[in-house]
Amino acid sequence: MPLERAAPRAPASTPAAAPVRVLVLSDTHLGFDLPVRARSTRPRRGPDFFANTERALAPARAGEVDLVVHGGDLLFRSRVRPSLVDAALAPLLRVADAGVPVYLVPGNHERSALTYGLLARHPRLHVFDRPRTFVEEELGVALSGLPFVASARRFARLLEATGWRAAARPIHLLCLHQAVEGGRAGFHDHVFRGGEETVRARDLPRGFAAILSGHLHRAQTLIQDLAGRRLPAPVLYPGSIERTSFAEREERKGYLVLELAAGPEGGALVGCRFVELPTRPLSSPPPRGTPRARSRRADRRGASSSRAGSRRR
Numbered sequence: 607m608p609l610e611r612a613a614p615r616a617p618a619s620t621p622a623a624a625p626v627r628v629l630v631l632s633d634t635h636l637g638f639d640l641p642v643r644a645r646s647t648r649p650r651r652g653p654d655f656f657a658n659t660e661r662a663l664a665p666a667r668a669g670e671v672d673l674v675v676h677g678g679d680l681l682f683r684s685r686v687r688p689s690l691v692d693a694a695l696a697p698l699l700r701v702a703d704a705g706v707p708v709y710l711v712p713g714n715h716e717r718s719a720l721t722y723g724l725l726a727r728h729p730r731l732h733v734f735d736r737p738r739t740f741v742e743e744e745l746g747v748a749l750s751g752l753p754f755v756a757s758a759r760r761f762a763r764l765l766e767a768t769g770w771r772a773a774a775r776p777i778h779l780l781c782l783h784q785a786v787e788g789g790r791a792g793f794h795d796h797v798f799r800g801g802e803e804t805v806r807a808r809d810l811p812r813g814f815a816a817i818l819s820g821h822l823h824r825a826q827t828l829i830q831d832l833a834g835r836r837l838p839a840p841v842l843y844p845g846s847i848e849r850t851s852f853a854e855r856e857e858r859k860g861y862l863v864l865e866l867a868a869g870p871e872g873g874a875l876v877g878c879r880f881v882e883l884p885t886r887p888l889s890s891p892p893p894r895g896t897p898r899a900r901s902r903r904a905d906r907r908g909a910s911s912s913r914a915g916s917r918r919r
């Protein structure tokens with residue numbers, strides 16, 4: 607029986623460009639449990655954080671994505687030794703060297719943006735050291751973003767300061783390090799409803815294909831606000847690449863690979879894949895006891911508040 611030949615496909619009336627692929631990782635907390643001079647010989651989890659950062663970036667080093675966005679908290683706290691900053695930037699610089707642009711949002715653990723300004727000198731490594739917008743002309747992508755802001759009341763004004771409205775491209779992404787209304791964190795499933803630290807859904811404008819954010823350590827996607835109204839764009843949290851506290855003991859850890867299509871109002875998210883990373887189970891309670899109240903406080907912080915974070919992590 608002769609093989610049937612597939613009929614030639616009719617040319618599309620408007621040839622669709624291939625989707626743009628974006629790898630999103632966040633909250634790598636490099637330097638966590640990695641003392642320079644250890645006072646005990648207990649096993650350290652610090653190397654796990656570096657290993658998972660490298661694993662998450664492997665598709666980028668292999669050229670399988672067009673862009674990388676790091677949603678912040680690259681480091682485990684804001685003041686660290688210079689050699690740790692170098693070690694933490696190295697995985698990102700290798701991606702940039704491989705030809706893939708990298709965008710970094712300063713989180714609550716790296717307010718010393720000057721350090722990045724001085725060290726992150728690479729034509730393909732870009733830091734949202736202030737509210738600003740970058741454009742990748744060849745890809746037709748604009749990326750707007752701002753560093754972590756402790757008071758979300760300033761959010762709407764700072765978003766305008768990125769200049770995003772004047773930078774419209776076929777695909778537009780918003781990059782943040784914030785808790786957004788409806789986000790969830792911790793073992794007791796704390797829901798961010800409002801208050802000082804929470805970005806309100808009504809402050810998110812139309813015009814973005816997706817909003818990419820660090821800060822919440824649980825991987826999650828928000829598509830509606832607390833009243834059930836559809837958000838103007840999905841808010842995507844890849845979550846942390848490892849467990850930074852006991853509150854995260856049952857969470858899967860990983861990173862996201864997105865596919866974005868050009869279109870009106872900043873394009874559209876057409877694909878989103880969570881790629882799980884290996885993690886060591888947390889089998890013992892935190893060293894200073896686990897009263898339920900403390901555990902709940904950790905939930906409310908989203909396992910990542912600036913004050914507690916700098917002090918304890």
Ligand SMILES: [Mn+2]
Nearest residue numbers: 633679821910
């Ligand atoms: Mn964090």
